[in-house]
Amino acid sequence: MSEAQTRQSQTLDAPDNGAQPDKPKAKQITMVQALNAALDEAMAADEGVILLGEDVAAKQGGGVFKISAGLSEKYGENRIRATPISEQAIMGACVGAAVAGLRPIAEIMLMNFVTVAMDQIVNHAAKLRFMSGGQTNVPLVIRTTTGVGVGFGGQHSDMLEAWFAHVPGLKIVTPSNAADAKGLMRSAIECNDPVIFIENILCYGMKSDDPGVDYRVPLGKAAVVREGSDVTLITYGRTVLDALDVAGQLAEQGISVEVIDLRTIAPYDEATVTASVRKTGRAVVLHEAVRAYGTGAEIASRLHEALFNELKAPVQRIGGAFSAVPMASVLEQAWIPNKDQITAAIRTTMEWKR
């Protein structure tokens, strides 16, 4: 994809992320509302779309985070199925229903609980198309949420996207704003392969302009959410906000930062990323997940492989610290990547002498 195309795709797809405060005020929706609307529209459009998860039906109040509020009333309890606490059964049922031709959405309440359903995701959902020689496929969305910063501690905060990126056959998506959440969810449901859809609890209340009905954000396309010429800051999910903040601050100091929101974490939009870094000659990759062996390692490696001679500095990586996520707020804040780290990494690339 050329640079021009990248820009164009940004113009087409990039939602209002708060960086353009001069736009006329449209109706605003939160990420929870956006996800709820995406599910509602998808279920109205295709009766094969179903949702399985703990507490998701009306009798339980429409989900712990209310993402499915109102849906079982509208589409019935055969399509919105509240499940026992049985993640293997949830995932397996969704795999089977998907192979049978439905478009199930499996809700795993928090990302750490994928650990009890990895067999179904990795050995089955990801592989059935390949192992059947293409006779079957698994049009499944696995919705889950997580996030560091709310004091949920070691077993309720992990970001595990790097595991799934390492598994051929899975796509991974994460929205950084409400509009993208809506558009990515519709695309994920329509995808004929399994998609892991990662939400961040801390983003649920964030608002975007309502992108309207039947909005789609294509899978596999990044958004250049801020243009710049000195360094490319590549990230996804909640940290896009930090990235934009830092980019704004550094602009005042004369450093022009281009910010890319991957949106699809894997397989990611390498064309957009490479084109940007070719232009800037510098790159920083940022994610909330543990830095070591995170997706940033792959992105940085591919950039070094593709642009070794053009890079003005080694690609910098920022991610979570190397420990379980601690509960105490002071420790959690020490754990999570912060804006000072982002600024420092950018400065490292700017000051590098090759």
Next chain:
Amino acid sequence: MSEAQTRQSQTLDAPDNGAQPDKPKAKQITMVQALNAALDEAMAADEGVILLGEDVAAKQGGGVFKISAGLSEKYGENRIRATPISEQAIMGACVGAAVAGLRPIAEIMLMNFVTVAMDQIVNHAAKLRFMSGGQTNVPLVIRTTTGVGVGFGGQHSDMLEAWFAHVPGLKIVTPSNAADAKGLMRSAIECNDPVIFIENILCYGMKSDDPGVDYRVPLGKAAVVREGSDVTLITYGRTVLDALDVAGQLAEQGISVEVIDLRTIAPYDEATVTASVRKTGRAVVLHEAVRAYGTGAEIASRLHEALFNELKAPVQRIGGAFSAVPMASVLEQAWIPNKDQITAAIRTTMEWKR
């Protein structure tokens, strides 16, 4: 660690790997015998050492791969416990017993089946020391085996070490030869933190000189298994053999390849790796696991970060193809990293113009 120390640690620890055919013939043992002997010695030395796994006791013939042959006869069925097919129960029991102060070994028959026990490994074994503020610890060894090349197909061949490397609190070890298998197993059992011990089915029959009783290979120390000056080839497990073969071939063509066997995959011996690449200026990372988002991405990233100005070429990565492991032999051979790829990657680094 200095280069001199590295050499020394090689001399101390590096086993006979077949590259020195002129050595006097010692007693040879296979990797299966080496592992069996390590377990036997550890159980004799410490009655806290126990083994849980499917089919591991005498009544079942001492394990599907005979690793525990003869042990339940010697140490009793309370210490060598044949289990139901219940990997969560196996892993959980080992976690609990470890916290209680035993040194359990959990056998997961094949690595793909860790997918049903990830919660116990990741949310518990890896985190209990941290979450308890150091009050408890989990001296647990998780033994498992895998390997591409025997036609076991998509659900019995995966190498998933990159997942575990991304989880703070876990160590990962893999031997490339029988002597290391013995020495690493003893060290893993004595480690006060959880260690994932990965075996490769294709190496089980391979022989080394018997390193004798009470042999240890320290965790966290790589072996420079062949010295060279032009390029560093970093790998672990079965592919060490391929690496040595290619290094031998290229030596005839005047390319001097240094081969490093990591032995401990994570946290790996960064000092030895960095020192070698600082010397050669070129590096290739090789593993059997899927290339994308594999451990090679982290190693390559750290090398680029540490040695960007000194590198003569970008670090090359070689790994498995981006699909499930296919069953048909022709496809499996197309999937697995081969010697031509290794040679080509080395040539890429040698011919690079910066």
Next chain:
Amino acid sequence: MTTKTATNDTATIETASIDRAKLLDIYTRTMKVARFDEKMRSLLMSGKLATIYYTMRGQELVTSAMMAALNQDDYLVTTYRGQHDQIAKGVPLDLLIAEIAGRATGTCKGKGGSMHITHPATGVMVTTGVVGSGLPIANGFALASQNRGDGKVTVTCFGDGATNIGAFHEAMNMAQLYKLPVIFLCQNNRYGEHTAFADHTKVDSIVTRAAAYGMKGVKVDGNDALAMYQVAQAAVDRARAGEGPTLIEAMCYRMMGHFFGADFSYMPPEHIAEMKAEDPLPKLNTLMLEHQFTQGELDAIVAGLEAELEAAVEFALNSPFPDADEIRKDVFEEEIAA
């Protein structure tokens, strides 16, 4: 050790008689499996084929009776030890053997192999190599049928050892909760790899577990064609009528090692004697004669199956291997770039 059919709600039930055409159908499926298995073992023994193969010797009848109660478009989810299930369900021998032999003409283009046979045309949807994982997936097919009202029934096969794994428990509970049209067919061959039944659980009978979910459970002698068929048909009828799932525990024996070539010296001699006495193949032959089929008729059927089998082997072993670039196909809908 013969097993009386018993359910967890009533006591022992009486075995009814069977329609001769159905019996012949069961016989034909059983012998197709048996001839296939013998052929596979000889190909492996002679080295004409080299692959992992889980023989179902001793379990031929269980599944033939089960599949004889299903329609072609009913769904099957089975395991690595599933070649009998697939054949009895109708997978063509030529495509099946080609797949086992890793050929481009196999059901899955050689990508799956014996542990991962898929053939949607005959309802064989998923074959898994992970113990217990088929049960949750089977629920998904049944759930799709329930939502669509298509009247299909899903059967999932698994072993006794699989009933100790978490996926079994979760799937059983969910199936009953949703009253899914699914049948859990436990082929209790008394061993999980090298571990005997009594060494993997302290419960006498798998069927006891059905009560832990409020599910109907039936224990039956899987080597008794009439009893097995009757139980299978009743479970299919219940599922189709919307009355929910059934757990069937079909008692049988694994008459060889865990996979072809594997040692089974851990089986005690009494067990071996018992299993030989219960071999379903001679028993079925006797039953056929009792039902007025002549040995000549039976032999003619087997001869027909032999011919089909020979042609299938011929086809498979002369088929091309897949192209190396197949590893870039079927990962996603879109091909992976080279």
Next chain:
Amino acid sequence: MTTKTATNDTATIETASIDRAKLLDIYTRTMKVARFDEKMRSLLMSGKLATIYYTMRGQELVTSAMMAALNQDDYLVTTYRGQHDQIAKGVPLDLLIAEIAGRATGTCKGKGGSMHITHPATGVMVTTGVVGSGLPIANGFALASQNRGDGKVTVTCFGDGATNIGAFHEAMNMAQLYKLPVIFLCQNNRYGEHTAFADHTKVDSIVTRAAAYGMKGVKVDGNDALAMYQVAQAAVDRARAGEGPTLIEAMCYRMMGHFFGADFSYMPPEHIAEMKAEDPLPKLNTLMLEHQFTQGELDAIVAGLEAELEAAVEFALNSPFPDADEIRKDVFEEEIAA
């Protein structure tokens, strides 16, 4: 709805009388939990504390009676909703509250928080936030005790919702297979998050599941101090005598939302009325008076507990926060380099 004590081998059993000292012990543990809980809720309400907290309101007695049957060095493995279990087992209130408040002086230096309390000195070994995961781990402690012959008993607490997850099944089967000295205490509070019991399984009673493993199971009214203690003590005696595990289903109510502040409007009014009628705290008070304790004596005990609690809160809220470099400690035995 009162529950008759019933086991899965005999029918209903008669409740015996209790020694007054033991009853007082149970009362004291119960009131310590109750005062703690009320205090926590008021700290959270007032904003003096901000953290996730799973109240055990309604389940105070179950666990106090259980822990009164244990020794200090017996093992406990519990869950996020485990503060009552920990307090009843003996964890000092000051260290506990400091941990919940994320202070360096907490049991776990603030790293664990309310969902991950560990305090080996009182046998509180693991507290997990993952539903069902404690059961397999509890087996490990029991297995260690069995191997060592140290006579310790392990208790693991979990909810009704947890009995549908795979880990429950695997752990129950393994515990019975090895005859481990472990007690599975299901605190059946009739809800798993927002889902009512009848919506997560079709079995009437969790205790039914014990039979699926050949295990002894007992169902008991967890709000009846005498019955609950008797059942607990019997299970401890069995375990200590090497007779193996017991599943106890203790019926109780979760009298508030899933966690502090969570809505529970999904609970039907009849359910709310029923649970209010069964509140264990007034019932226990009445029982104490029936056993010749005076209200004055009881109030004095509570006053003593209040004082201890106030001091603990004072200690906790005045304790320092942990140093940022704690994130590099306790990952491995050796510290991670900065």
